[in-house]
Amino acid sequence: xxxxxxxxxxxxxxxxxxxxxxxxxxxxxxxxxxxxxxxxxxxxxxxxxxxxxxxxxxxxxxxxxxxxxxxxxxxxxxxxxxxxxxxxxxxxxxxxxxxxxxxxxxxxxxxxxxxxxxxxxxxxxxxxxxxxxxxxxxxxxxxxxxxxxxxxxxxxxxxxxxxxxxxxxxxxxxxxxxxxxxxxxxxxxxxxxxxxxxxxxxxxxxxxxxxxxxxxxxxxxxxxxxxxxxxxxxxxxxxxxxxxxxxxxxxxxxxxxxxxxxxxxxxxxxxxxxxxxxxxxxxxxxxxxxxxxxxxxxxxxxxxxxxxxxxxxxxxxxxxxxxxxxxxxx
Numbered sequence: 001x002x003x004x005x006x007x008x009x010x011x012x013x014x015x016x017x018x019x020x021x022x023x024x025x026x027x028x029x030x031x032x033x034x035x036x037x038x039x040x041x042x043x044x045x046x047x048x049x050x051x052x053x054x055x056x057x058x059x060x061x062x063x064x065x066x067x068x069x070x071x072x073x074x075x076x077x078x079x080x081x082x083x084x085x086x087x088x089x090x091x092x093x094x095x096x097x098x099x100x101x102x103x104x105x106x107x108x109x110x111x112x113x114x115x116x117x118x119x120x121x122x123x124x125x126x127x128x129x130x131x132x133x134x135x136x137x138x139x140x141x142x143x144x145x146x147x148x149x150x151x152x153x154x155x156x157x158x159x160x161x162x163x164x165x166x167x168x169x170x171x172x173x174x175x176x177x178x179x180x181x182x183x184x185x186x187x188x189x190x191x192x193x194x195x196x197x198x199x200x201x202x203x204x205x206x207x208x209x210x211x212x213x214x215x216x217x218x219x220x221x222x223x224x225x226x227x228x229x230x231x232x233x234x235x236x237x238x239x240x241x242x243x244x245x246x247x248x249x250x251x252x253x254x255x256x257x258x259x260x261x262x263x264x265x266x267x268x269x270x271x272x273x274x275x276x277x278x279x280x281x282x283x284x285x286x287x288x289x290x291x292x293x294x295x296x297x298x299x300x301x302x303x304x305x306x307x308x309x310x311x312x313x314x315x316x317x318x319x320x321x322x323x324x325x326x327x328x329x330x
Contacts, residue, residue, distance in 0.1 A: 033047075041192075047186040048201060066170040073130060090152070110284075115286060115290065118161075231274075270288045270307065300322035307324070
């Protein structure tokens with residue numbers, strides 16, 4: 001089945017990827033919001049339920065905990081210390097790191113290796129993460145092993161880079177915390193990785209996909225949880241995090257593990273909507289960004305994943321959807 005397409009002249013000015021923003025002020029009327037900075041970006045939680053001070057403190061603790069597990073920039077983070085450990089020896093790791101590595105391993109398999117979190121040395125060599133004055137020579141890919149007793153066995157000296165999955169994991173943990181504390185109506189956002197759950201003023205949450213070339217909010221597509229259930233939304237694109245080389249060529253922060261070089265995707269941006277996990281959504285969005293168009297649509301269809309691409313075909317900008325997207329009931 002050929003995925004349905006939607007062409008729009010409204011996309012004529014689109015020059016990059018997409019970002020997620022709260023689409024309508026109805027999301028924030030008669031609601032409570034908290035937020036701040038984290039992971040080099042922002043975080044926010046909006047709810048129709050009152051968010052007491054002790055809940056805000058606990059949410060910040062969750063954010064900081066994930067940072068100390070997954071940060072590329074802290075030399076004493078758990079993953080930075082693991083990166084310096086020897087190979088072939090069991091390494092005791094936290095339950096959080098175990099969960100992240102297990103999901104990353106699953107997405108690696110789903111994507112036939114196009115998602116790879118062991119490219120930290122390549123990323124450091126390109127200037128997207130610190131090297132801590134260490135050797136950043138990349139070895140060929142060798143999978144890692146996870147043991148049932150929360151241990152890891154590395155098969156190479158390559159560095160883990162969790163920047164494509166950690167924000168989604170933090171969003172998921174915050175969602176689980178809010179649910180345990182009887183606050184089911186919420187929108188969680190960390191740098192464009194989102195979860196919407198329940199309602200806002202008894203109405204579905206509405207999240208817009210923004211045209212990044214617009215100077216003001218300008219939704220080109222609106223996602224809302226009409227069933228009032230959980231939805232996780234993740235985006236990936238190359239319009240923000242890139243560098244220019246000496247010849248003014250764009251160097252993307254996203255690396256193709258098959259070539260160990262920055263991607264040159266035909267897809268301008270990627271959106272994944274997942275019904276269970278922000279961690280999976282975050283990782284899958286990166287995987288499909290690497291795979292690009294049109295192959296990523298085939299991968300999404302084969303794995304029943306809701307995917308939307310913004311791409312340019314024959315000079316026309318188009319929104320292209322996987323089959324599963326139409327089952328979301330948006």
